[in-house]
Amino acid sequence: MSDVLIGAEGVTKRFGAFTAVDSVSMDVNPGEIVGLLGANGAGKTTLIRILLGLALPTEGTVTAFGRTPDRTTRGRLGYVPQGLGLWQTLTVAENISFAAAAFDAEPPVLEPALDAVEHRLVGKIGLGLQRQLAFTIALAHHPELLVLDEPTSGVDPLSRARLWDAVHDQAEQGTGVLVTTHYMQEAQQCDRLILMSHGYAVAAGTEREIIGTTTAVEVDTPHWAEAFAALDQAGLPVTLNGTRVRLADTPPTTVHTALTDAGITATVHEVPATLEEKMTVIDRQPTPA
Structure with missing residues (x-):
């Protein structure tokens, strides 16, 4: 000290x-x-x-x-x-x-x-x-x-x-x-x-250390604008990195289901989260009592 x-x-x-x-x-x-x-x-x-x-x-x-x-x-x-x-x-x-x-x-x-x-x-x-x-x-x-x-x-x-x-x-x-x-x-x-x-x-x-094991889901599709709108409409924490649609701390199955329901064909896969995405996850969590 x-x-x-x-x-x-x-x-x-x-x-x-x-x-x-x-x-x-x-x-x-x-x-x-x-x-x-x-x-x-x-x-x-x-x-x-x-x-x-x-x-x-x-x-x-x-x-x-x-x-x-x-x-x-x-x-x-x-x-x-x-x-x-x-x-x-x-x-x-x-x-x-x-x-x-x-x-x-x-x-x-x-x-x-x-x-x-x-x-x-x-x-x-x-x-x-x-x-x-x-x-x-x-x-x-x-x-x-x-x-x-x-x-x-x-x-x-x-x-x-x-x-x-x-x-x-x-x-x-x-x-x-x-x-x-x-x-x-x-x-x-x-x-x-x-x-x-x-x-x-x-x-x-x-x-x-802060990011830890937090992951994100990245969506590959030429219809990125429609995918973003559909995932946002579904209430998921969607962001854009260029034309890459990403969602922090979200199961791939949840993303795939939301896209399928919207009639959008896409490939989804898990990737390491960024610090900004980790911050988004933290902000969604309840503040300490």
């Missing part, structure tokens, strides 16, 4: 009658990338705010670097919130100077793309450059823990890949990383995952 950078034990957060986070326990260790996954509204951002000491838990305990989160512990981490935390009416250089002064750090050397817009207002540069700037600022004081809340939301695939390269570079240097995302494919970038749904941590482990 002495290596834990940040952790929660039985954390619950209520807003009146609404429970945003319910009995969640988790931790992040040096040099590992922990992914906090879930749909919008799953409770990820609320949990992040509690871990950072920006909100108090209704129940449970939180520790950061072995103590209760406070101003001192926040000086040891880098944080990129969903809203990026940038001053839109200040220039790139002014944002950097402000953040460096706040953390008593030297202003970082800028990448060429940011250096080229150094004197432009942040509100006048693109979202990709804004995210790059926020990431640069978060790393300027060499944090021991990096917390990224939806860091790739709204950016192009190339920018997303570059950001993940930078995240892995930090982890290789011993920095712990906690990253939230609703992109299930980004799970493969993480060492360990925590899946959240409706405020609960519903699964934890590696991608393979």
Whole structure:
């Protein structure tokens, strides 16, 4: 436990009658990338705010670097919130100077793309450059823990890949990383995952551990649109992967019967489920009492 950078034990957060986070326990260790996954509204951002000491838990305990989160512990981490935390009416250089002064750090050397817009207002540069700037600022004081809340939301695939390269570079240097995302494919970038749904941590482990023995049924037919409509009409958990019709955690016989009843000729076979399909299965299960 002495290596834990940040952790929660039985954390619950209520807003009146609404429970945003319910009995969640988790931790992040040096040099590992922990992914906090879930749909919008799953409770990820609320949990992040509690871990950072920006909100108090209704129940449970939180520790950061072995103590209760406070101003001192926040000086040891880098944080990129969903809203990026940038001053839109200040220039790139002014944002950097402000953040460096706040953390008593030297202003970082800028990448060429940011250096080229150094004197432009942040509100006048693109979202990709804004995210790059926020990431640069978060790393300027060499944090021991990096917390990224939806860091790739709204950016192009190339920018997303570059950001993940930078995240892995930090982890290789011993920095712990906690990253939230609703992109299930980004799970493969993480060492360990925590899946959240409706405020609960519903699964934890590696991608393979979470998927476990869950399978999916794949439907082969040239009439994929009709097959999708028929299975959906039958109330089955059908999804599309390109033109491949898939159903998670559903017996092949059930799928075949529904297609036959609809007059659709198709071949069905079992395949390993994806993480997104596993999440669909979990979301269909009753939440803990």
